[in-house]
Amino acid sequence: MKVASILLIATICGSLNEIKAFGFLGGLKDAAKGVMDNMGEMLPTSPDQYSCNRDISKDFEKAAYDFTMRLYKRVAFYNKDHFVISPLSMWLSLAALAEGADGLYQGELLATLNLPQERCLREKYYQIALSRETPGNDVRFNRERLMIMDQGQRVNVSWAEYVKNMHLLDVSFAPLRTDPVTVWTQLKNLLGARAFPTIAGNSLLVDSLDYEGLWTTAFPVARIERGPFFDDLGNKIGMVDYMKIKKRVKLAHLPIIDAKVLDLPVGNNGRYRMMIAVGLSKKGIRTAIELLVNTIITEALSLLQESVIPLEVAIPRFDLNFEYEASGVLDEIGAGSLFKKPEATWLISYPPAQPTTFYQRVSIKVGSGGVESSSAPSGGLGSLNPITSFGSIASGMATGLAAAVGRDFIANRPFMFGFFDSETNTCLYAGAFSQPGAV
Known part of the structure; x- marks a missing residue:
């Protein structure tokens, strides 16, 4: 990518910082007390101090x-x-x-x-x-x-x-x-x-x-299975290690980008969350990304619903x-x-x-470990429900989700992901995965 050119930074107000040998991890040396006493407030402030009490x-x-x-x-x-x-x-x-x-x-x-x-x-x-x-x-x-x-x-x-x-x-x-x-x-x-x-x-x-x-609860390690990964047109482009569970999970359908979203809790008591979105059409991830708007996360959170029965979930393990x-x-x-x-x-x-x-x-690093074991009580990511007792009955039950979501979440084609804190839903990192084998 072409490196942009000049930023001119002018006007020094204050004393000079002592320059030492290379070793920037130490940061700036503390300035002598009183050096800036007569400088006054350099940066602009609002005269309307009442506005500082506003909830932002x-x-x-x-x-x-x-x-x-x-x-x-x-x-x-x-x-x-x-x-x-x-x-x-x-x-x-x-x-x-x-x-x-x-x-x-x-x-x-x-x-x-x-x-x-x-x-x-x-x-x-x-x-x-x-x-x-x-x-x-x-x-x-x-x-x-x-x-x-x-x-x-x-x-x-x-x-x-x-x-x-x-x-x-x-x-x-x-x-x-x-x-x-x-x-x-x-x-x-x-x-x-x-x-x-x-x-x-x-x-x-x-x-x-x-x-x-670590996920709030672990994916069962025994169910790490290697399988194919496809492009948006269904062509096999590589192999990945899938983390698989059958679990009640939170899913949503986002019509604006024609994708379904999985919500996975991370850390103690689900204090963080990872959201993963997979497109539902052959238009692909490129089209979905172009259609993103700044309200998409809020919309996804409002549409998330927990399935009433365990669903198949598979996402790649990747660095x-x-x-x-x-x-x-x-x-x-x-x-x-x-x-x-x-x-x-x-x-x-x-x-x-x-x-x-x-x-x-x-x-x-996205792996299979969890804070709690995979045999933890229902509610965490990797806690396994006794799905064998449902047998064919479970396969015929309604999921309680939008029909467009289907009965599983298999991230075996390009997908988007974002990592959020659960208190404010602030995005701490975000990305997309489309090239298995890339480092």
């Missing part, structure tokens, strides 16, 4: 879904519908830069992110977003979100401390221009990347997520490690001034930072 949960949901869908559709287009991304983390990084933008260019970034003008309200958005990934013995999130600047840069300490204290972004330094080979090698080791794009500027944004999680350079895609969805408009004024660093790269790597 629905506004945040809309903002997050809208950004997710726009980014998802463009990345899918360029990567043949086989990928996984973390839109929320990228949204937070861009929000950090918006907090240091001036005037017109801040407005452009805020509009792209669907963020309000009032800083106090934006902080409420950030608090919701940043509280979604809570690791434990059931789910693991290993996250890095960094802005790397060349050692010749002098950072605006007030901005850097703000985004660090809000946990939006870590700002660090490395010899990008004097020793780029060493920097790139260490970044690849840090992020677990297989490749790293060419860096032309004096700064860059990087983001990575490694995810591993997906996806890396991409996002500056071109971000330009397409409205963040063009970040990489393209040298006249933009920012309150980040001096000499002007010129990031030409926004790099993200996301790695997920």
Whole structure:
């Protein structure tokens, strides 16, 4: 993907950060107390303080879904519908830069992110977003979100401390221009990347997520079966290991994309959920992705129903490690001034930072393990009902679901998936699977 060009970041307000040898994991050195005492408030705030008490949960949901869908559709287009991304983390990084933008260019970034003008309200958005990934013995999130600047840069300490204290972004330094080979090698080791794009500027944004999680209850290991995987036209394109269960599950039919959706609980007490969508026609996953709208998740959740009898479920066991350079895609969805408009004024660093790269790597592992065993009481993903006692009677019973859903969920053709926290249904990562055997 073509790397976009110049971001001019001008106007330094504050003291100079001490530059040390390469080792950006340590972040910024704490600024001396009182350095910024006379600077006043740098970033714009709303004069209407009453608005800070407004409930923004629905506004945040809309903002997050809208950004997710726009980014998802463009990345899918360029990567043949086989990928996984973390839109929320990228949204937070861009929000950090918006907090240091001036005037017109801040407005452009805020509009792209669907963020309000009032800083106090934006902080409420950030608090919701940043509280979604809570690791434990059931789910693991290993996250890095960094802005790397060349050692010749002098950072605006007030901005850097703000985004660090809000946990939006870590700002660090490395010899990008004097020793780029060493920097790139260490970044690849840090992020677990297989490749790293060419860096032309004096700064860059990087983001990575490694995810591993356990279903609320396990798939029975004895029923891992190898079988064929097909394209949307029914042609066999590879073999995968299917995790199979027969279980009462939640399913929905989404007419807008002509697909059926499976809802699977993840972690202790189902604190997360994975939703998987398989198309029902030969139009295929490409058409379904193009038809996605930012209300699709809300619609799916409203339509989900639990089957009254156990249904056959089979989904592939897979690892997906996806890396991409996002500056071109971000330009397409409205963040063009970040990489393209040298006249933009920012309150980040001096000499002007010129990031030409926004790099993200996301790695997920989807396996059969669960927090509870597969013999747990009914209600979890892998808990097996005594279906043998139903015999032929079960096969003739109504499912209690829409007729279009059918009597099973077999993900043996290209499918979409998304991972959400169950409290706010915020999407933490999303992707599509269409190429068995790809790594």
